[in-house]
Amino acid sequence: MKLNIKGITIFVEDDYLSMSKKSAEIVSHRIANKPNSVLGLATGSTPEGMYKELIQLYLNKKVNFDNITSFNLDEYYPINKDNKNSYAYYMNSHLFNHVNIDKDKTFIPNGKTENVDKMCKEYDQMIYDVGGIDLQILGIGNNGHIGFNEPDVDFELTTHLVKLDDKTIEANARFFANIDDVPKFAVSMGIQNIMQSKKIILMASGEGKAKIIHDMIFGKVTPNLPASILQLHNNVTILLDKKAAKLIIN
Numbered sequence: 257m258k259l260n261i262k263g264i265t266i267f268v269e270d271d272y273l274s275m276s277k278k279s280a281e282i283v284s285h286r287i288a289n290k291p292n293s294v295l296g297l298a299t300g301s302t303p304e305g306m307y308k309e310l311i312q313l314y315l316n317k318k319v320n321f322d323n324i325t326s327f328n329l330d331e332y333y334p335i336n337k338d339n340k341n342s343y344a345y346y347m348n349s350h351l352f353n354h355v356n357i358d359k360d361k362t363f364i365p366n367g368k369t370e371n372v373d374k375m376c377k378e379y380d381q382m383i384y385d386v387g388g389i390d391l392q393i394l395g396i397g398n399n400g401h402i403g404f405n406e407p408d409v410d411f412e413l414t415t416h417l418v419k420l421d422d423k424t425i426e427a428n429a430r431f432f433a434n435i436d437d438v439p440k441f442a443v444s445m446g447i448q449n450i451m452q453s454k455k456i457i458l459m460a461s462g463e464g465k466a467k468i469i470h471d472m473i474f475g476k477v478t479p480n481l482p483a484s485i486l487q488l489h490n491n492v493t494i495l496l497d498k499k500a501a502k503l504i505i506n
C-alpha cells in the first residue's frame with residue numbers, strides 16, 4: 257500500500273521482510289541512477305534485513321558498490337572500533353565485508369578520538385567536500401530520535417557529541433551483556449546534516465514503533481520529537497510494516 261500524507265510518501269508492506277526488500281530496492285535504484293552516490297547509513301535492528309537484501313542483490317550482480325561513498329549517522333562514545341557493539345563493527349559484519357564497497361570510502365565517527373570537537377568538524381567537512389549525502393537511511397527510536405538526536409534536540413546542530421537519553425540506553429541494552437556497559441555518550445550527525453540530504457528513507461517495523469510513527473507524521477514539528485522535522489524535508493519516503501503502520505491506516 258502506498259500513501260501520501262503531508263507530502264511524505266509512505267509504503268506499508270506486509271511484514272519486515274517485504275519492508276526490507278522494498279528499502280533495498282530503493283537503495284539499489286538510487287545506486288543504478290548514480291553509481292557514485294553518497295549514502296548515509298544507519299545501524300540498529302531495523303536496517304539489518306535491508307543490508308541482507310542488498311548483499312543478495314550484490315551477489316546477483318544487481319547492485320555495484322564500487323563507486324559508493326558512505327557516512328554513518330553515529331557511533332557510541334567512547335568505544336573501540338573492534339568492540340562488537342561498535343557501529344564500525346556492525347557495518348563491517350552486516351554490509352561492508354560482503355560487498356565490493358571500497359572501505360577507504362566508508363566513514364563512521366571515530367568513537368575513540370581524543371578531540372571530539374575536531375573530529376565532528378572534520379566529519380561535517382568531509383560530507384560537504386563530497387557534495388553532501390544523496391540518500392540518507394534512517395531508523396527511529398521509540399522516543400522519536402533519528403541518529404542519536406534525542407528529544408529536546410537543537411535542530412541547528414551538525415555532527416556533535418550527545419549524552420544518550422535513558423530510554424535509548426534502556427532500548428539498546430539488549431545488545432550488551434549488562435545495561436551498565438552501554439556507553440553514556442555517542443557522536444551523531446545532527447539534524448542539519450540529515451535535513452541537507454537530498455533524499456531520506458526512514459524505516460520502522462513492529463507495533464512498538466506505531467505510536468511514534470503516528471506522532472512524527474501527524475503531530476506538530478517539535479524538538480521533543482526529533483523525527484517530526486522530516487515533515488519539512490521535500491523528499492522523504494517512510495517504509496513501514498503493517499504493525500508499525502497500525503495507527504496511520506484503518
Ligand code: F6R
Nearest residue numbers: 298299300301302395396397403
Ligand atoms: C542507528 C541510529 C538510531 C536507530 C534507532 C532505532 O544508527 O541512528 O537512530 O535507527 O535507535 O533503532 P532500532 O532499529 O534498533 O529500533
